[in-house]
Amino acid sequence: xxxxxxxxxxxxxxxxxxxxxxxxxxxxxxxxxxxxxxxxxxxxxxxxxxxxxxxxxxxxxxxxxxxxxxxxxxxxxxxxxxxxxxxxxxxxxxxxxxxxxxxxxxxxxxxxxxxxxxxxxxxxxxxxxxxxxxxxxxxxxxxxxxxxxxxxxxxxxxxxxxxxxxxxxxxxxxxxxxxxxxxxxxxxxxxxxxxxxxxxxxxxxxxxxxxxxxxxxxxxxxxxxxxxxxxxxxxxxxxxxxxxxxxxxxxxxxxxxxxxx
Amino acid sequence: xxxxxxxxxxxxxxxxxxxxxxxxxxxxxxxxxxxxxxxxxxxxxxxxxxxxxxxxxxxxxxxxxxxxxxxxxxxxxxxxxxxxxxxxxxxxxxxxxxxxxxxxxxxxxxxxxxxxxxxxxxxxxxxxxxxxxxxxxxxxxxxxxxxxxxxxxxxxxxxxxxxxxxxxxxxxxxxxxxxxxxxxxxxxxxxxxxxxxxxxxxxxxxxxxxxxxxxxxxxxxxxxxxxxxxxxxxxxxxxxxxxxxxxxxxxxxxxxxxxxxxxxxxxxxxxxxxxxxxxxxxxxxxxxxxxxxxxxxxxxxxxxxxxxxxxxxxxxxxxxxxxxxxxxxxxxxxxxxxxxxxxxxxxxxxxxxxxxxxxxxxxxxxxxxxxxxxxxxxxxxxxxxxxxxxxxxxxxxxxxxxxxxxxxxxxxxxxxxxxxxxxxxxxxxxxxxxxxxxxxxxxxxxxxxxxxxxxxxxxxxxxxxxxxxxxxxxxxxxxxxxxxx
Numbered sequence: 168x169x170x171x172x173x174x175x176x177x178x179x180x181x182x183x184x185x186x187x188x189x190x191x192x193x194x195x196x197x198x199x200x201x202x203x204x205x206x207x208x209x210x211x212x213x214x215x216x217x218x219x220x221x222x223x224x225x226x227x228x229x230x231x232x233x234x235x236x237x238x239x240x241x242x243x244x245x246x247x248x249x250x251x252x253x254x255x256x257x258x259x260x261x262x263x264x265x266x267x268x269x270x271x272x273x274x275x276x277x278x279x280x281x282x283x284x285x286x287x288x289x290x291x292x293x294x295x296x297x298x299x300x301x302x303x304x305x306x307x308x309x310x311x312x313x314x315x316x317x318x319x320x321x322x323x324x325x326x327x328x329x330x331x332x333x334x335x336x337x338x339x340x341x342x343x344x345x346x347x348x349x350x351x352x353x354x355x356x357x358x359x360x361x362x363x364x365x366x367x368x369x370x371x372x373x374x375x376x377x378x379x380x381x382x383x384x385x386x387x388x389x390x391x392x393x394x395x396x397x398x399x400x401x402x403x404x405x406x407x408x409x410x411x412x413x414x415x416x417x418x419x420x421x422x423x424x425x426x427x428x
Numbered sequence: 429x430x431x432x433x434x435x436x437x438x439x440x441x442x443x444x445x446x447x448x449x450x451x452x453x454x455x456x457x458x459x460x461x462x463x464x465x466x467x468x469x470x471x472x473x474x475x476x477x478x479x480x481x482x483x484x485x486x487x488x489x490x491x492x493x494x495x496x497x498x499x500x501x502x503x504x505x506x507x508x509x510x511x512x513x514x515x516x517x518x519x520x521x522x523x524x525x526x527x528x529x530x531x532x533x534x535x536x537x538x539x540x541x542x543x544x545x546x547x548x549x550x551x552x553x554x555x556x557x558x559x560x561x562x563x564x565x566x567x568x569x570x571x572x573x574x575x576x577x578x579x580x581x582x583x584x585x586x587x588x589x590x591x592x593x594x595x596x597x598x599x600x601x602x603x604x605x606x607x608x609x610x611x612x613x614x615x616x617x618x619x620x621x622x623x624x625x626x627x628x629x630x631x632x633x634x635x636x637x638x639x640x641x642x643x644x645x646x647x648x649x650x651x652x653x654x655x656x657x658x659x660x661x662x663x664x665x666x667x668x669x670x671x672x673x674x675x676x677x678x679x680x681x682x683x684x685x686x687x688x689x690x691x692x693x694x695x696x697x698x699x700x701x702x703x704x705x706x707x708x709x710x711x712x713x714x715x716x717x718x719x720x721x722x723x724x725x726x727x728x729x730x731x732x733x734x735x736x737x738x739x740x741x742x743x744x745x746x747x748x749x750x751x752x753x754x755x756x757x758x759x760x761x762x763x764x765x766x767x768x769x770x771x772x773x774x775x776x777x778x779x780x781x782x783x784x785x786x787x788x789x790x791x792x793x794x795x796x797x798x799x800x801x802x803x804x805x806x807x808x809x810x811x812x813x814x815x816x817x818x819x820x821x822x823x824x825x826x827x828x829x830x831x832x833x834x835x836x837x838x839x840x841x842x843x844x845x846x847x848x849x850x851x852x853x854x855x856x857x858x859x860x861x862x863x864x865x866x867x868x869x870x871x872x873x874x875x876x877x878x879x880x881x882x883x884x885x886x887x888x889x890x891x892x893x894x895x896x897x898x899x900x901x902x903x904x905x906x907x908x909x910x911x912x913x
Contacts, residue, residue, distance in 0.1 A: 179759075179760060198760060200760045242755075350705075350709075350710060350711045351710075352710060352711075353664075353710045353755070353756065353764065353765070354754070354755055354756075354761070355750060355751050355752070355753060355754065355755070356665075356743075356753040356755045357749075357750035357751050357753075359755045359757065360737075360740075360750070
């Protein structure tokens with residue numbers, strides 16, 4: 168069984184700062200991490216490796232420094248990693264990214280399962296997983312919290328706001344994974360030392376025989392008109408919590424006034 | 429002169445020890461002159477003084493026993509030099525936030541309670557995990573100013589005011605000379621926060637650090653900063669049994685690279701962590717029994733990597749395995765390990781809070797003792813044997829690099845609580861016989877004075893009392909801390 172995990176390196180937005188003049192992300196001093204949902208996807212793949220002997224390949228499209236995210240995946244137990252990187256890919260939107268990743272995956276051994284995190288925490292689009300599935304003509308199921316593979320079939324649980332459904336699909340398939348699926352493992356010391364010395368395979372635009380019209384800015388119909396920080400909410404009532412009983416009384420009073428209760 | 433208030437909020441009558449005291453008045457000085465004014469006012473009115481910072485201490489050192497409360501939590505000035513000059517009310521959080529803008533330096537002492545004030549930390553010689561490499565608060569203080577019981581001030585600079593053998597001589601800012609003999613005991617060369625620090629021909633600054641406010645009141649502290657290491661690598665090694673983990677601790681201590689910290693989690697701790705995992709922390713596989721965390725600080729990745737490679741050899745020789753060892757080499761991964769480690773004290777507290785609902789007489793019983801390096805295995809065996817014999821629930825974790833683990837007994841009943849308390853006293857006897865200390869980092873305060881008496885003997889306590897009288901003849905400063913006046 169071959170499992171391909173697509174990851175993205177993102178800025179650690181738990182400590183994000185916006186330049187107030189340009190309204191863009193200040194990247195200096197912000198650590199790059201593996202997109203947290205992708206860590207959950209990787210964990211699913213690594214469990215399939217532990218329990219079923221699956222081969223795990225991790226692939227990312229990004230600048231050369233995304234190599235460090237791939238090394239982290241190797242350290243956690245991925246068998247192979249691939250960095251899809253070329254100046255021609257700069258400025259890709261979700262469509263161009265989906266196309267590039269799909270072409271890159273086609274150069275690998277045929278995957279039985281392709282995993283994505285539910286979305287990246289920087290763009291929040293959740294479009295690339297389904298995009299790749301479409302281009303590879305594979306079924307896709309999003310928002311997965313549980314995966315089981317038995318007899319060439321996939322049993323999954325897909326979560327909605329008010330419940331979940333159990334589904335069974337034939338392989339190959341594409342899944343996008345939720346945070347609640349698992350707790351990502353730490354890298355082992357052995358894995359880290361091995362990852363440090365590993366050669367990282369690179370795929371350029373030429374290597375994946377990409378159509379120049381479909382990658383980078385040229386292949387991206389999405390145009391960003393403006394990025395801005397939404398204005399802070401003002402007003403509201405703050406209830407002092409020093410005396411819980413009193414605070415609760417005030418809260419109930421206010422809710423009654425507003426006819427909420 | 430600071431305003432003297434007679435209306436005292438109940439919070440100022442207690443600290444984290446949950447002990448409660450009484451007082452007649454409180455003031456909040458803003459500078460050294462105001463501390464001196466308040467001290468002179470108290471002297472004129474026959475009042476004793478209890479000095480407070482953030483009241484995060486665990487031994488009741490800041491709990492008043494009548495008289496006046498001198499609360500220094502509003503003295504918050506920070507002045508940048510090459511190092512850092514701070515007023516005593518500045519908290520550890522504030523120091524860290526301030527240094528963030530300087531970027532390349534840090535203040536090494538790292539007690540878990542980051543809302544502690546620097547005055548309090550200096551007074552009880554607080555420390556945390558990284559004291560294994562950087563020392564306790566003592567090692568990070570370059571100079572200090574103190575207000576004495578009569579309102580006079582002394583300024584002490586490291587290396588500039590030394591005792592001659594056991595004899596000392598100090599000059600106050602007003603020109604008064606205080607001289608006499610130091611206590612006759614010698615503070616053991618282990619991590620300790622028990623009683624006055626005494627050595628032959630010692631630096632007299634060290635006499636005041638860890639004296640729990642009984643000799644003078646810190647009004648200003650000059651702090652040493654360390655260059656921030658470019659590479660911080662944390663390794664969490666798991667073992668199948670505790671003796672292997674202890675062998676690993678000895679082996680790591682024998683290596684040429686000194687880790688910043690060596691921390692320990694016994695099997696009961698790992699079990700508790702399995703059921704109280706914090707969001708974001710990793711999961712511990714079921715067959716991992718005992719863990720040792722080692723953190724290396726290095727100038728670059730290559731140096732860190734070399735340190736960890738040498739550590740690997742020790743690991744392999746002690747029944748550990750590189751497969752069953754976590755490593756964190758960046759902030760993100762280290763934060764996950766931090767969440768993992770910090771869940772433990774929180775889990776203990778929430779368990780105890782739960783049990784207090786059925787019986788409020790139950791509290792946590794936490795030890796804070798340390799022994800010399802060659803007694804570690806004996807101490808660990810003793811802890812386990814007595815706890816198993818009594819059938820008590822417990823966790824053992826902490827700063828094993830300094831042979832300083834915390835045993836936390838988790839009593840289910842008042843009977844178990846009493847049994848645990850009695851056991852604690854018995855352990856103290858054993859620790860003292862091993863040449864150890866009854867408090868390695870929390871201090872003595874008011875709660876652990878019987879332990880200090882055991883450790884120092886009546887003569888040691890009398891020596892301390894005699895020294896205190898040279899600085900504070902009427903025993904006005906923090907009476908009840910360390911010993912009864």
